[in-house]
Amino acid sequence: MKAEDFLEKNEVREMTILSQLISHHGSISYNDMLDHLSVSKASLENDLESIKSWTATSNQCIAIHYDGQTINLKLGDEMSLLQIYRRYLDQSVKTKIITFLFKYQKFTITQLAQKLAISESSLFRKIKELNNYLKEFNIKIRNGRFDGEELQIRYFYFQFYYYIEDKRKLLSQFTSNQLTQTIQSLENYLKVTISSENKQKLRIWLIISKMRITIKKLQTDYLRNQMQPYLKDPLYHKIQVMVFRYFSRYSIEVDEGEAMLHFAYLLAFSILSENDFHEYRLLRDRHAPIASLDTYIAETIIIHFNYRRLPYMLEREMYYHLTHMHTLLYFFRGDIEYYDETVFIQEKQPVGKTLNPFAEKLLETSTWKFDNQMERQKSLLTILLSKYLSLLVFITSKMTKVLQVGIDLKLDDLYKETLSELLISKIRPLNGVHSERYVSHKKYDLILTNETQHDSDQYNEARVYVLSKILSSYDMRNIQRILQELNT
C-alpha cells in the first residue's frame, strides 16, 4: 500500500496542490493547477479553502493566497513538505483507527465511532477501505481486532509507526529504562553492537512486541513453516535462549514463535552491523534458503558485469544487503511505499536506467526461487526492486574505474568553449566518468569530437566518437552505451 492510502481523496489532492506549489517556486496559475489535477475549478476552490482553513491556525509557518488567477504559497523556514504530509496523516481517520487498535488491541464499532466522532456507517466504510489495503499484508481487521499472522501484524505496525504515524510520539510515550536495558541485554547476549539509528528501529519493534505479547492466540503457522530450515541456526538459537530467559522473569508465557518473530525481524531490518552480520554469515548454514539465494544472486551479479571477483570488503557488504532483502522476501508480505526517494535512481540517473532491466531480472529470479506470488506483493516487490537497483548502482560505482573523456571540438573558440562546457555538464551526472576539454598527449579512454579524424594516431589508443549533432539525445545515448562497454 501507499502512505497516501491513509488519506481521503480530497486530502491527497490538497497534498498534491501543496507539493506542486513547492515544485513551482511557490506560485502557480489556476490553469496549470487545474490541468495537473484534472478537476473542476469549483473543486479546486474547495480544496484551497480547506487548505486555507487549517493553515490559518499554523502560526504563519505556512500561508496560502489565491485570487482566481494565481495560487501562492509561503512556507516558514522550518517547514517542510514532509511535515505537511505528517500533518495530513495525523488527521486521517484511518491513521486514528490503527493507533486506537494498537493501544487497545480491540474495539467495538460503537466505542470507536464515538471516540472518532464519526458515524458507525462511515467507520465501517473506513475499515473496509483499510482492509482492502491490508490485503497485501495478508491481514485484516475483523471483529474489532487484527486477524492474521503475528509476524505480518507486527510488521505492519512497524511500517506504520516508522513511516506513517509520528514515531517520536510512540517512542516518548513508551520508552522506558526497561526497554533500554532490554536492548543492552540483547547486545550482551548476541555479543553485537547496535548503532543508535538501528536501536531506534529496534525500540519501535520491541514496543510493538510488548503491546502484542499478551494476546492469547497469536498466529504463527506460516512463520513456523518458513522457519523449518532455521531451527538450528546459531543466531536463532541465541535469540530463542534470550527470549525464554527474558520472559521467565515475568508472568508471561512464550513459545518459540516469539523467538522466530524476532529472528526474522533482526535479519530483515539490518539491525546487526555489517561486522556482526559477517560473524553470523560465517556460521550460518549456507544451504538454507536465504543464504543460498544470496549466493546465487551474488554470483549472477558478478558474472553479469564480468568481474573476476569483488574486493573482499565489497563482497561482504553485498552479502549484507542481499541477506536483508532476501529475508524480507522470504518471511514478509506487503509494504508501505512512502515518499519514494529512490525514484531518482530509477528515473533520473542514467546509470540507474541502464541497470534497471538487470535489477528486474534479479527480482524475477529471487521471487521465482522463493515461489512468491507476485501479484499480492506489489509494494514489497517495488521496494525490493529499488533495493536491488541501489545495490547494483553501489557495486558498479565501487567497481568502476574513472573513465577519462576528452572533448575535442573543432569550432570557433567561443562556440567551442560554450559547447564543451555544456557537454561536460551533460556527462557529469554519469557515475565514474571524468570529462574535460581535450589536452593533447594526455591519456583518454574516450574522445568526443565533431570531425572525423585523419591522423589515426592522434588520440593514441582512445576510442573516438564523432558527434552526429552536438548535444543531441541520440549522441548522449550512444555515449552512455560506449562508456558502459568501456567499463566492462
Add this chain to the structure above:
Amino acid sequence: MKVVIIGASFAGVAAALETRKRHPKAKIVLLEKQTTLAYIPNGLHLYWRNEIADLNEARFITEEQLEESRIDYYLEANVKKINTSQKIITYHYFGKYEMIAYDKLIIAAGSKQLSEKIKGSAQESVLKYKRYEEAEAALLKVKASERITIIGGGQVGIEAADLLSTQKKKVTMIESMDYIMFKYLDEDMIQPIQRKMIDRGIDLKLGKTVSTIDAVSDHEVNVHFADDSVTSESVIMSVNVRPHLPFLDTHIAQHTDQTIAVDRYLRTSIKDVFAVGDCIQLSGPDNDQVYIPLINNAVRTGIVAAANLNEPELEFKGSLRTIGTNVFGYYVASTGMTEGESLFSNHKVKTTRQKIKLTSLQNANTVTVKWIYDAETHVLLGAQMISTVNILEKINTLALAIETRQTIEDLQQKDYFFHPSYTQMIATTNLVSWMGERVDGDEG
C-alpha cells in the same frame, strides 16, 4: 476496621496473622476458592517422599489456629467481582452470590499452572497438582501410569521427575531451555544432576518446546514438540505459574504480564487495596521488577501488606529468589543473580566456581560453590551450591550477605565458629582461593 483477604494460601494467611497482631480489634475475613485451608502447594511431593501419610497432612496451618486468632474464613468462596468504588466484593458461595464490604482489601489470590500456548493442556489427563483437589486426582492417575511425561524442568518438575523415577516410572522430561532449573542455576552447576537424571533412565529432552498435547486413547496421551512426540499415560504440567485474576475491576492497574502493579508498600493503584504473593512483581536480585512466585516471597509480602494497612510503614525489601531442594541425590541451593541472568543487568560480573571440603577431616564431603560478584566493586550478587550432603542452610548466609551488600573481601572477615568435625579452616561460604580446589572461573 474490616480487612478482607482474597486467598488463604501462604500470602493470605500470613497477611491475616500479621493483621491480627497489629490490629487486635479488626474483623478479618479470608475468602478461599479451594475446598481446603492452607494446603502446601505441591504437597503431593511430600506424600511421594513418604514424609506425610495422607495428602491432608500437607497443611501449614490448621483451622483451630485461625480460629484462635479470631480470623474468619470461608472455603469454596469464589470471588467474582471487586467493586473498588463501593468497596464491595461479590463472591459465589454454595450456589449463591454473596456480597461483603471491606475497609481494607488484600488480594492474595495466588497463581495457577496454565498454558495458553500449549494446545490441549487444559484437558483432564494433563495433571497439575499445585492445589489440593488437583493433587488428589493426580495421585490416582500417576499411580496407574507407567510412563509419565513432565513438561517444564523447573524446581517442581525436577522434584517430580526424581520422585517418580524412584517409583520406577518411565519419565520423559521436556524443557524449552538448554538445561534444567535455569532460573536458579547456571549450566556449569547443573551438570551433575543432568548426568544423574540420564543415568536414572530419564529421557531428557532439552531445548524443546511443547506445542500440542492430544489424547490418543482413554489411557494414552501424545505430547508433541518440534518434529518429535512422546506417548505416555500421564502428563504433568510443571510450567511457570501465572496469576489468574478475572475478578479485578478495571481501576486496579496491572502490568503487561497481568500482575497487579504495586508500590514498595504493596499498595495497588486504588486506595485501601493491597496485592501480595504470586499476584505481583517484586524487586528482584538486580532491583528490577520481576515475577518471582516463591512461597518465601508470598509470606513476606503478606506480612508487609498487613503492616501498611493504615499508614505506609514497612517497605518490601525485594527478593533474591533464594531456593533450596534435594533432587537426584544432590542438595542444590541458589540465591541472587545467576551468571546467565547477569546479561540482563548493568553489572559486569565475575564468577568463580570452587569445590570445597566441608570439614577438616580426611574423608570430608565436598560442596561446589559458585560465586557471582560485581567485577568492579566485588560486591556479592549471587551464589549457587551443589553437594551430596545437606548444605542447604548455608545459602541463607550468602543471601544475607547479598542483601547487606557484602564484598568478597568482607566475607573473609566474618566471624564463624570452628570445629574440625563440622568446619574447615575457612567457612565454606567464603571465597578464598587457597582453600578450595578451583574448578573454573575468572576471578581477578
